[in-house]
Amino acid sequence: MDPIENQHTQAHTVKKNKKKKKPTASGEISQQCRDLLSAFPVELQNTRAKGRHAIASESLEPGTTVCREQATSYIVRSPYIDKQCHVCLNSLDHGDISHSFTCDACNRVYYCSEECRDHDRAMHDSMCSVINRLDGIASECSVDVDLLRLMLGLLARRAQDPQDGQTSTPTPFEYVLELVHNREKISSDFIQVITQACEYILWFTPDYIIRIQYLLWEKNSFTATMLNDILPEDMKMDVNELALQESLLISSSQSINSNAHGLGDVQSRNTDSALGLFPLGAMFFNHSCEPNCNFVGLRDGKLEFRTLKKVIKGDELCVSYIDLFAPRNERRGNLLYTKQFWCKCRRCSTPMEKSVDRFLNGVICRQCHKDVYVIPPAHIDGKTSVKDDESAATYSCAQCHHAAPHSLVAGTIERADNQYNQAIGMIRQRKYGRAKDIFNTLIKAQDNSKTGNFTLHNFNAILMNSCVPLMNCYVFEDNHMAAIHVNRQILSKLRDSGAVPENSPEIGDFLINLGELCLNVAKESHGKALVEERWKQEAETALKECVKLREIAFGPAHGKTIAAQELLQSCQ
Numbered sequence: 001m002d003p004i005e006n007q008h009t010q011a012h013t014v015k016k017n018k019k020k021k022k023p024t025a026s027g028e029i030s031q032q033c034r035d036l037l038s039a040f041p042v043e044l045q046n047t048r049a050k051g052r053h054a055i056a057s058e059s060l061e062p063g064t065t066v067c068r069e070q071a072t073s074y075i076v077r078s079p080y081i082d083k084q085c086h087v088c089l090n091s092l093d094h095g096d097i098s099h100s101f102t103c104d105a106c107n108r109v110y111y112c113s114e115e116c117r118d119h120d121r122a123m124h125d126s127m128c129s130v131i132n133r134l135d136g137i138a139s140e141c142s143v144d145v146d147l148l149r150l151m152l153g154l155l156a157r158r159a160q161d162p163q164d165g166q167t168s169t170p171t172p173f174e175y176v177l178e179l180v181h182n183r184e185k186i187s188s189d190f191i192q193v194i195t196q197a198c199e200y201i202l203w204f205t206p207d208y209i210i211r212i213q214y215l216l217w218e219k220n221s222f223t224a225t226m227l228n229d230i231l232p233e234d235m236k237m238d239v240n241e242l243a244l245q246e247s248l249l250i251s252s253s254q255s256i257n258s259n260a261h262g263l264g265d266v267q268s269r270n271t272d273s274a275l276g277l278f279p280l281g282a283m284f285f286n287h288s289c290e291p292n293c294n295f296v297g298l299r300d301g302k303l304e305f306r307t308l309k310k311v312i313k314g315d316e317l318c319v320s321y322i323d324l325f326a327p328r329n330e331r332r333g334n335l336l337y338t339k340q341f342w343c344k345c346r347r348c349s350t351p352m353e354k355s356v357d358r359f360l361n362g363v364i365c366r367q368c369h370k371d372v373y374v375i376p377p378a379h380i381d382g383k384t385s386v387k388d389d390e391s392a393a394t395y396s397c398a399q400c401h402h403a404a405p406h407s408l409v410a411g412t413i414e415r416a417d418n419q420y421n422q423a424i425g426m427i428r429q430r431k432y433g434r435a436k437d438i439f440n441t442l443i444k445a446q447d448n449s450k451t452g453n454f455t456l457h458n459f460n461a462i463l464m465n466s467c468v469p470l471m472n473c474y475v476f477e478d479n480h481m482a483a484i485h486v487n488r489q490i491l492s493k494l495r496d497s498g499a500v501p502e503n504s505p506e507i508g509d510f511l512i513n514l515g516e517l518c519l520n521v522a523k524e525s526h527g528k529a530l531v532e533e534r535w536k537q538e539a540e541t542a543l544k545e546c547v548k549l550r551e552i553a554f555g556p557a558h559g560k561t562i563a564a565q566e567l568l569q570s571c572q
């Protein structure tokens with residue numbers, strides 16, 4: 001029998017035996033989970049409608065920490081591999097890797113200090129021989145190398161797991177296997193390539209390689225069990241353990257796909273420069289398109305969940321996994337594609353004519369000019385097949401019920417979308433001036449609502465999506481005044497539409513951006529004291545608001561809050 005096949009069979013048996021040790025049967029909430037979250041004002045529940053979830057055990061003020069968790073495993077993503085410490089996630093001396101510490105054997109991990117290197121030694125030693133093979137395995141199997149790195153990290157964590165369930169230690173590996181992974185929606189092609197990648201990974205683990213080489217030398221005619229019979233005692237393989245490891249690797253890849261969290265740069269950038277698995281957060285914080293909580297990456301691979309607004313006792317605590325300034329179909333499609341579920345949150349379940357969502361793909365009513373034509377949302381047919389409701393010949397206004405032909409409403413959106421895509425194409429070709437002109441034409445065309453043309457609503461996501469790159473085009477050409485004008489428009493869309501929650505980090509980003517732009521204009525005022533003062537004041541107002549917001553969304557000690565505070569001090 002093929003030794004690999006043999007291992008699969010064994011895995012099944014081993015998994016069954018191990019089941020007794022699992023902390024929960026699927027769907028139940030273990031006492032250990034309750035203990036791990038007992039320090040926070042949450043109550044854990046499990047219902048048919050929502051699965052496992054957390055509710056507020058008391059009324060909560062904005063900025064309350066409702067969960068903090070050390071990742072079971074985390075990695076610095078490949079593009080940042082030599083830019084951040086792999087333990088504390090601090091920047092590596094502005095990317096100067098000559099000041100960093102690395103592993104001489106693999107040269108694939110970087111640390112900011114000897115202390116961080118020593119802290120990681122045991123974990124890293126168990127992975128070192130495989131790490132520099134992962135690029136090859138990833139390209140051979142066409143799998144994302146960061147997925148493989150995180151899977152390997154999880155396997156190493158499993159070997160290190162302390163059994164005492166202390167909160168200061170990472171959440172144990174076994175919880176990763178308890179996560180919802182929507183396996184039935186994962187394509188068989190993915191399972192096939194990931195299985196192949198897992199087999200390669202195990203081939204390169206320290207002891208196994210000697211044994212596999214032995215096996216190959218014997219022209220593959222021995223089963224692992226036969227080989228074990230002739231191997232000296234200290235070289236015998238634990239076939240069950242290897243099979244178990246392969247099956248755990250495959251399961252963890254599915255958990256990662258559905259549950260891994262990006263960890264943003266702890267200072268100022270918004271990029272997810274690291275990636276980790278946080279089983280408690282993933283188990284108990286459902287997604288909502290009107291979330292009341294935010295998750296924040298902290299140093300040392302921790303993730304914290306904080307309330308963004310007042311929460312009443314008994315309310316479910318939810319976060320958002322996606323961009324919320326997007327039409328309902330786009331959000332649901334995004335979640336289906338990336339997280340394999342169809343969103344049933346309150347916002348997505350509210351009838352379109354009563355939901356803020358009607359504005360995000362809205363075309364203004366040509367009769368009343370007060371509301372928009374309601375475009376029915378798509379629905380899901382089966383588990384993954386999304387169907388647009390294209391049966392209606394007309395769409396009617398949510399307020400005055402004026403009917404407009406489907407083709408004219410859809411055509412207006414399509415034209416705007418084409419213009420948007422054309423401008424983005426120009427940006428990709430670095431033709432910023434041309435992109436700027438197209439965005440401006442698109443935005444200005446929407447001022448015609450009273451002239452009889454069909455036009456987009458101010459909150460239409462195409463306009464929001466156009467404003468952001470338009471502002472960046474202005475920044476690129478140092479036209480700070482124009483950039484400020486667009487930044488203000490973005491902020492008012494974010495605040496007034498109701499599409500993002502109050503104290504949303506996104507609002508904070510545009511506030512700090514506005515502060516920076518106003519400070520630039522103040523500097524350019526060429527000694528005109530009054531002008532300078534006026535711009536400094538606008539900067540100060542924006543930055544004060546940003547600091548307040550970030551204290552809530554990220555916490556007072558977070559790098560992003562401190563960055564806003566420092567900028568505020570510079571203008572006082």
Ligand SMILES: C[S@@+](CC[C@H](N)C(=O)[O-])C[C@H]1O[C@@H](n2cnc3c(N)ncnc32)[C@H](O)[C@@H]1O
Pocket residue numbers: 050051052053179180181182258259281282283284285286287288289339340341342343344345
């Ligand atoms: C990270 S888990 C959240 C915890 C989950 N309730 C549990 O029992 O483990 C994400 C999974 O929860 C479900 N889920 C979370 N938010 C949802 C939502 N807004 N609508 C529908 N299903 C949701 C989906 O099955 C999704 O794959």
